[in-house]
Structures are given as structure tokens and as C-alpha cells.
Amino acid sequence: xxxxxxxxxxxxxxxxxxxxxxxxxxxxxxxxxxxxxxxxxxxxxxxxxxxxxxxxxxxxxxxxxxxxxxxxxxxxxxxxxxxxxxxxxxxxxxxxxxxxxxxxxxxxxxxxxxxxxxxxxxxxxxxxxxxxxxxxxxxxxxxxxxxxxxxxxxxxxxxxxxxxxxxxxxxxxxxxxxxxxxxxxxxxxxxxxxxxxxxxxxxxxxxxxxxxxxxxxxxxxxxxxxxxxxxxxxxxxxxxxxxx
Numbered sequence: 001x002x003x004x005x006x007x008x009x010x011x012x013x014x015x016x017x018x019x020x021x022x023x024x025x026x027x028x029x030x031x032x033x034x035x036x037x038x039x040x041x042x043x044x045x046x047x048x049x050x051x052x053x054x055x056x057x058x059x060x061x062x063x064x065x066x067x068x069x070x071x072x073x074x075x076x077x078x079x080x081x082x083x084x085x086x087x088x089x090x091x092x093x094x095x096x097x098x099x100x101x102x103x104x105x106x107x108x109x110x111x112x113x114x115x116x117x118x119x120x121x122x123x124x125x126x127x128x129x130x131x132x133x134x135x136x137x138x139x140x141x142x143x144x145x146x147x148x149x150x151x152x153x154x155x156x157x158x159x160x161x162x163x164x165x166x167x168x169x170x171x172x173x174x175x176x177x178x179x180x181x182x183x184x185x186x187x188x189x190x191x192x193x194x195x196x197x198x199x200x201x202x203x204x205x206x207x208x209x210x211x212x213x214x215x216x217x218x219x220x221x222x223x224x225x226x227x228x229x230x231x232x233x234x235x236x237x238x239x240x241x242x243x244x
Contacts, residue, residue, distance in 0.1 A: 003056055004090070009229065012096035014103060014240050017053040019045050019089055049091040050084050057093060071161045083158050090236055100226065100243035102159030104151040107236045112146045119153055119167035120146070127175055147237045149173050152217050152228040155241035159226070160219055172218045173228075217241070 006015035051061035064082070065075045072084050081101040083094040094103035128145055153171045165171070212231040218224065225244045230237065 003053065006057060009240075011098055011242055012094055012101060012240065013057060014092065014094045014238075015053050015057050016105065016238065017049045017056075017091045017093070019049045019091055046086045046091060050086070050093055053091060053093045057095060059093075059095060067161075069161055069163070071158070083155070085154075085158075087236055092238060094240055096242060098242055100159040100224070100241070102155035102157070102241035103239070104154035104158070104241075105236055105238045106147055106151050106154075108143060108147065110143070112143060112150060116146055119150055119171075121168045121172065124149060124173055131175075144232060144237065148215075148230060148239070151230070151237050151239040152215075152241065155228065155239045156217060156219060156226055159241045159243070160224075170220055172220060174216045174218065 002018050002020065004016040004018050006013065051064065054061050054064060059074070059082070060076075063074050063076050065073055067073060072082050074080050074082055079097065081096050081099055083101050083103040085092040085103050085105045087105045087107045089107065090105050092103050092105040094101055128142075131145075132142070152173055153167045156171050157165055157167070162170075212229070214227055214229050217226040217228045219226070226241050227244060229240045229242075
């Protein structure tokens with residue numbers, strides 16, 4: 001297991017950790033924190049990885065606890081908020097003083113296309129249709145567009161911690177308020193260069209790898225506005241959600 005990177009955006013800090021199953025037994029034996037009995041080997045790997053990452057970010061792993069709903073918290077620091085996410089090979093951790101804090105990391109799969117009707121509302125589909133009608137686009141671009149919506153809503157879901165939240169009706173993504181995602185999906189490269197928001201942003205040209213930016217999102221019932229910071233990597237997409 002190894003650290004991929006960490007970042008600090010002022011209002012929150014975040015990190016990504018790559019999980020290595022071969023190191024699980026070694027790390028469990030040498031662990032500085034207690035590891036619960038977990039039947040699934042991957043669950044144990046996720047547990048260890050998140051706490052290793054938390055240590056790197058200055059958080060005491062033994063202080064991590066969970067509410068009844070499953071939302072993570074820091075037992076001795078109630079005014080500090082955290083969020084956790086796992087994918088197949090990566091773990092992500094976020095820490096902030098803001099109450100509405102959420103992080104999501106997802107590795108790419110065609111499954112996102114099959115389940116789009118579960119989280120994409122009519123307005124969001126229309127926006128994508130308009131963007132994609134302007135010029136040809138690849139299947140990878142469509143995949144990335146759907147993951148931007150899915151990961152943003154997953155991060156908001158974690159931040160809000162509201163039972164029964166409807167991804168289609170309660171949560172909305174607005175690419176039109178900021179140019180970053182719009183230009184990204186329409187083929188321009190306006191978010192490259194020195195103004196990177198998070199992660200590594202070094203690849204030139206039209207590649208979607210290592211692109212990043214920010215767009216707006218909303219929880220409609222209470223009119224709560226969020227900033228969604230995203231970073232598109234070759235293997236995964238990372239989103240961090242923070243309230244305005």
C-alpha cells in the first residue's frame with residue numbers, strides 16, 4: 001500500500017491511497033492501531049488503507065468512529081468533519097471544518113452508462129445533449145461526464161447524510177455556472193496549466209487524464225449550494241464536495 005498524493009485547498013484537505021492486497025497481512029501485523037475482525041479480506045484492506053492515509057494527514061486513526069447511519073466522524077474532535085471513500089484499488093480521505101463535507105473516488109466501468117437513469121435528471125441529460133451536439137465525442141468523454149455527475153452526487157450524499165435522499169430529484173449538477181466542466185466536455189483545455197485545483201495537472205493536448213476543475217451543485221429541498229472539485233485521472237475520478 002502506498003500514498004498517491006495529498007492536497008490542501010484551505011477549507012479542506014484530502015488524500016488518495018493505493019491499496020495493495022499483497023501488503024495486507026504485513027500491514028495488519030505491524031499496524032499501530034487495532035484492526036477489527038472483518039470476514040472479507042478487501043474490507044480489512046480498506047480499513048487499513050484509510051487509517052494509514054489518515055495517519056499521513058495527521059489524524060489519529062483510533063479517533064475515527066461512525067454514527068448510527070454510518071457517517072464517519074472524529075470522536076474527540078466534534079467540530080472537525082471527515083469523509084471516506086473506497087474504490088477497487090484506491091481509498092480517499094477528506095478532513096474539513098465545514099459541516100457539509102464529502103468525498104468520492106470511483107474507478108471507471110461501463111456500468112455507469114447502464115445505471116444513468118437512476119441519478120441523471122432531465123435537465124442534466126439536456127445539458128449533456130446540448131454539449132455533445134456541438135461536436136463529435138468519444139465514449140470515454142460520455143463515461144467521464146456521467147462519472148462527474150455520479151461522483152458529485154455521491155459526495156453530496158455523504159455530506160448531507162439525509163436518509164432517503166433522491167439522487168435525481170434532490171440533487172442537481174450545474175455545469176453552466178462555471179466554464180471548467182463545460183469546456184472540458186466540449187473538447188477545450190481551459191483548465192490545464194498552473195491554475196490546477198487538485199492533483200496532478202501536467203498532461204498536454206486533448207487527453208482527459210489529469211484534468212481538474214470546479215463546478216456547482218445543489219441540494220434542492222433546502223437550497224444548499226456546493227462546490228464540487230474534481231480530478232480526472234487515468235484510472236479513477238475523484239470529487240470533493242464542500243458547501244459555499
